[in-house]
Structures are given as C-alpha cells and as structure tokens.
Amino acid sequence: MTDSPYLPVTAAPHAAHGVFISFEGGDGCGKTTQSRLLGQWLGDVLDREVVLTREPGGTSLGKKIRPLILHDEDMGPRAEALLYAADRSHHVQSLVRPALARGAIVVTDRYLDSSLAYQSGGRELTADDIRGLSLWATQGLMPVVTVLLDISPAAGAARFTDAPDRLESAGDEFHERTRQAYLDMAAAEPERFVTVDAHGSIEEIAALVRAGVARRLAAIFPELAERLASRLGGETAPLNS
Numbered sequence: 001m002t003d004s005p006y007l008p009v010t011a012a013p014h015a016a017h018g019v020f021i022s023f024e025g026g027d028g029c030g031k032t033t034q035s036r037l038l039g040q041w042l043g044d045v046l047d048r049e050v051v052l053t054r055e056p057g058g059t060s061l062g063k064k065i066r067p068l069i070l071h072d073e074d075m076g077p078r079a080e081a082l083l084y085a086a087d088r089s090h091h092v093q094s095l096v097r098p099a100l101a102r103g104a105i106v107v108t109d110r111y112l113d114s115s116l117a118y119q120s121g122g123r124e125l126t127a128d129d130i131r132g133l134s135l136w137a138t139q140g141l142m143p144v145v146t147v148l149l150d151i152s153p154a155a156g157a158a159r160f161t162d163a164p165d166r167l168e169s170a171g172d173e174f175h176e177r178t179r180q181a182y183l184d185m186a187a188a189e190p191e192r193f194v195t196v197d198a199h200g201s202i203e204e205i206a207a208l209v210r211a212g213v214a215r216r217l218a219a220i221f222p223e224l225a226e227r228l229a230s231r232l233g234g235e236t237a238p239l240n241s
C-alpha cells in the first residue's frame, strides 16, 4: 500500500454496456485533439456510436457554468470545487449515463481526476474531500480507462493558442504540482491509467494512445481483443503481452 493521497477510486461495477474513457493532463497537453482521434478510431474499429464530450461544459447547463469558473471573478476553493462537481453531476446524469446505456463509447476530455489534480493538494481541500464530492455527484461512475497525457508545464504553455484563462495563468509552481498529482494518481491506479508522453507529434502520441487503450480494453472485454489487435497493425506488441 502506498502512502499516496491518491488512493484507487473504487468504481461501482460498470453501470452499463458502454465504454467510458477519460482524457486527463495539464493545460496544452493535446487532450482535445487526442480524445477526438481515439474516439474516431474506436468507433470505426468497434463499429459503435461514439460520444465525444468535455468537462467543464459538456451540456447546456455546463456551458453556463464553464465561463463562471474559468473567467469570472476569483472565488474560494470550495465554491470552485462545487461548481466543477455540479457540472460533472449534470454531465453524467444527462449525457454520459444515457449514452453508456445505449452502448456507446463515451470519451470525455477531463473528468474526476481533473478535480483531484487541480482542486486538491492544498491544506484546505484534501484529495479525500474532492474524491468524495465527485463520487457523490456522479453516483460513483468511473471510467474504465483514463489516458494521462503527460507534458511539462513549459511545453504545454508553448502550445496555447488563445489568451490563458484563470487556471492557465496560475503559475509554474501550480502547474508542476498538478503534473505531479496526475503522475501520483496514475502510479496509484495502474490498472485504470494509460500514461503517455505527450511531447511528441500528434501522430506519435495518437499511436501510443491507441496501443495503450486497446491493451486495456482487451483485458476488460476479451471479446474485443481480436478486433482491436487486428487494427493496431505493427504498432505494438501483442495485446496480451
């Protein structure tokens, strides 16, 4: 047992027949591009509906919450954590769970681990508080695979195209802490996380993501293993290695 504060999140048995995947990482790591590429690939390989979504702001209520958190006046850490949890709760209830119940592949750009990485770590809000809040908000729904795109804050900042938002401009030390928090979470839950070095080209990163996710899905859903392996081509070692 590690003494990491990022204890494995005990996921409720998967609520439905769909496949729930999240992407995580620091600002500028390329999650949006990579989640789209993976979603397209999986939809094609598995011949399933794919729902690409994001937090904060994956629903119409979430779109109203998003600018409040990202661009409104400064707020206390509890108010911030509650707004992210409110966005997540509505997202899960109104979009993610119904899609999983239809058997879709749901790929979300950020989920609960973002709250752990960004909202906890201070003395005031602990990982336990944030995890408890999020699991309450989502009634325990966890992804079967979480892709962590690991990038140094400097390399991430170099990729920003728009003016930085409130969190993006929070400073190097904050972003270093966030990165370390993600790496600690991935170490605490190696069976859920697929960690990929996100310093390469879009295609290099996409190939690593496909291989890592395919290996994980093949372990959880053995009936999909052959189909996934046949489409990976020579990209990786056999899925059961």
Ligand code: TYD
Pocket: 026, 027, 028, 029, 031, 032, 055, 056, 070, 084, 109, 110, 111, 112, 114, 115, 116, 118, 119, 167, 168
């Ligand atoms: P996002 O739009 O994903 O930004 P990007 O993909 O460009 O990094 O997320 C916006 C910001 O919200 C990001 O700085 C991380 C932050 N965030 C939290 O602090 N907690 C959360 O629970 C979530 C979902 C996001």
